Amino acid sequence: MLDKTFDPKAIEEKHYQEWEKSGVFACDPSSDKEPYTIMMPPPNVTGSLHIGHALNHTLQDILIRYNRMKGKDALWQPGTDHASIAVHMVLEKKLHEEGTDRFQVGREKFLEKAWEWKEYSGNTITSQLRRLGTTPDWEREAFTMDEGLSKAVLAAFVKLYNANMIYRAERLVNWDPERQTVISDLEVIQKEQKGKMWHIKYPVEGETEQFITVATTRPETMLGDTAVAVHPDDERYKHMIGKSVILPITERLIPIIADEYSDPEKGSGAVKITPAHDFNDFEVGQRHDLQMISIMDEKACIVSEEFIPEQYHGLDRNKARNKILEELESHDLIEDVETIKNTIPVGERSGVVIEPFMTKQWFVDTPTLAKPAAQAVRDGKTRFIPQQYENMYFAWVDNQLPWCISRQLWWGHQIPAWYDRDGKVYVAETEEEAQKQAGKNVELTRDDDVLDTWFSSALWPFSTIGWPEKTPELDRYFPGDTLVTGFDIITFWVSRMMMFSMFLMDDVPFKDVYVHALVRDEKGHKMSKSKGNVMDPIDLIEKYGTDAVRFTLCAMAAQGRDIRLAEDRLQGYRNFATKLWNASRYCEMNDALSHEGFDPTSAKFAPNQWIIHEVKAATEEIDKAIEGYRFNEAANAVYQFVWGTFCDWYLEISKPLLAQDGEAADEVRKTTSWALSQILILLNPFMPYITEELYAGFYKDGADDRLITGQWPEYGAEYSNDAAKSEMEWVQTIVGEIRSVRADMNVPAGAKIALLVKGASDQTQARINAHKKVICKMARLSDISLTDDIPSGAVQTIVEEATLILPIADIIDLDEERKRLAKVIGKLDQDIQKIDAKLGNEKFVQNAPQEVIDEQKSRKADALAKRSKLEQAVKQLQST
């Protein structure tokens, strides 16, 4: 006998271990089943499961379990990402605490520590994923720095390089002076802050007391100014174009040039140009062939070069700024200081202010690679669900700038490029190969840099299944079916997988990209540690059980809208699990757990035919919802069916039927058992633990018989029964009507009263006979009989053609009954009026489809009939 409440903790671990041990998560490359593939977005090794992961993986697991049960050979490829810069952050912080840094420790030692850290923290997230009940093919778990995946990175790099899709160039890049590495455009976020704008006077050469004023938020960069630009049409400055100014402090002469970049509306209309320290200025510099002067080193300190006054040498950028301002002030060269709101570029992870910096770096020619990637989506080879996210994708891929992929870090894939003494570069997968290219006696040194983490992630859909080797897995599981991801990495990851896949595989990496919502807190705020509003999925699992957490996330995953997660939803779905548990308990107590040899399509009794029909209908609804990635609809459909249909009606109907013996009761037992078993199957992808536990307890037939390897049902037309459906819906209406009247009239809940029915059709009479027991039990009636007379002081209500009469004048307040009837009639009148307004409208009658008109007419007729009966009831009440 089951306990009264369901205790998730008691069963979760047991089932998970059993599943995993038995190997049911594994794909089978040799099978002849249709493959179904999902590539898991690899979480960072340093990460721990947050609520967004929980959502992401729950949805993937539902898809995988569903398709596995549908008989497909499911591959859910798991793994983790080495998260180059994130790991650096962790380790560097540690080293800092130990009073050292990575440069003192050295590359080799640092990497040792990185691997240690990876071993230590790497399986935190995968063990947390196990708690979520996810079923990826753990045997195939990959890591982006595995041998195989590293090979793929080398192969991809060389292929791209040989096709000129990777090149090395000196460019202005985003530099993180604390991490001392370049980062990509995407890793830079713009942070708004209060800042100052200084208006600085630059003396014009050859003129006394003539100045041109430039406005800047970064005065320290003036050490590297190589021009002042004004707009060619700006009357204020036209006469100065071609002249020079004497750059204060360094005393260099720099030209005043005309360039449309200069906006007369902004600042003073004249802008200082520092090509080596500003992206826009860089462009201007290119146009005018200006000199580029780097004034900072990799730590963002002023370089010790001759052209810079000695007192600035080695100063960090902030100190340099202050000193420069002081010096300008002392020469009375600051015209004005404004307080403004501006944005500064900050490293996404490090939080450090990013410095535009001239260095030689490796780039991927993403503007070229993006074209086929964009086209593939335009051609519908890959579709985004919901479709609106294609806009975000296009906005990104259609406006690509070259992707800087080299990082001055150590943890990651070292770039497979070697240099000889003259700096000539040799790119190859191995040092031997590079040496071969260079010639025997040439001394080579390898590029120190590693690749951006996203480079290896971009290969994930094929590197994890063997590429560049031609493996059976690659052949079978590529391209994948569905990618499930959050919109925040469409740019970082999805677009890059598309680009690399189109180039290296000549095909899209997946057919569907399902983009799920962001999980926010109750108030709609993004969850973050600093706000302290994070909900830890593991805590929630502890509190409500995995099944409830999964079901909640699924039920709230409506397309295109953020999820605001409120805890009472979790409670509600925890209750749902308990409900299922107790329904099973009821089946157990009533010996309704076996349906061997039972053929649902040959059920004879209407309640059974009806619930069988409903099982089919619910299954189809769930199918349709999952296939369309409408997870919330799937969850609601199964919830509504289990609670609202099976528990609230079918099981209640079964009670009086099971109280008797014989053929009917026997069929009810078998149908109940069958329906419960189907429910467990339908619910399994959503709530794997409780369903597996119940199934194992009730239906298990041999060691291999589990839901996880069970068959998703498909029911033929013979499972449908519209006649039984309308018959049972009539029963529900009758019961509902009587219950409602009883409650309205304050009939004591325990009182059993008689029901008289007047004007019943043959069909109604037959239905009453067939379901008398059920109706009596559920509506708490002592008996139902037919009548032609209405006793005085009776309560009346109308169901279809029949009048239901409750002769209870002695226990109710007749005034109340009059009020009740008046209210019902009033509502009917309103309806009739509305319908009349429509039918009286000539245009409506002319233009509306006939079926709509007929519907209105029949509704009016029904309402009129009902009203006349109720008016009689009122009359009768008045005569008493």
Added chain:
RNA sequence: GGGCGGUUAGCUCAGCGGUAGAGCACUUGCUCGACACGCAAGGGGUCACUGGUUCAAUCCCAGUACCGCCCACCA
């Protein structure tokens, strides 16, 4: 500045051309032998605003307001 979403019951959210839905919360009544994490019956909404299209608009179109996000720019 460009773009994309959202605005529906007290709360969290579905729905989407033909009489407004769910869960939670609320009210009332129930220990009806599965379940009080429950059962039953209720109350509660000019579907943000303004126009337009239509016989008919919560739903389609245009605009307004507020909220959120993405991208770009900021001397």
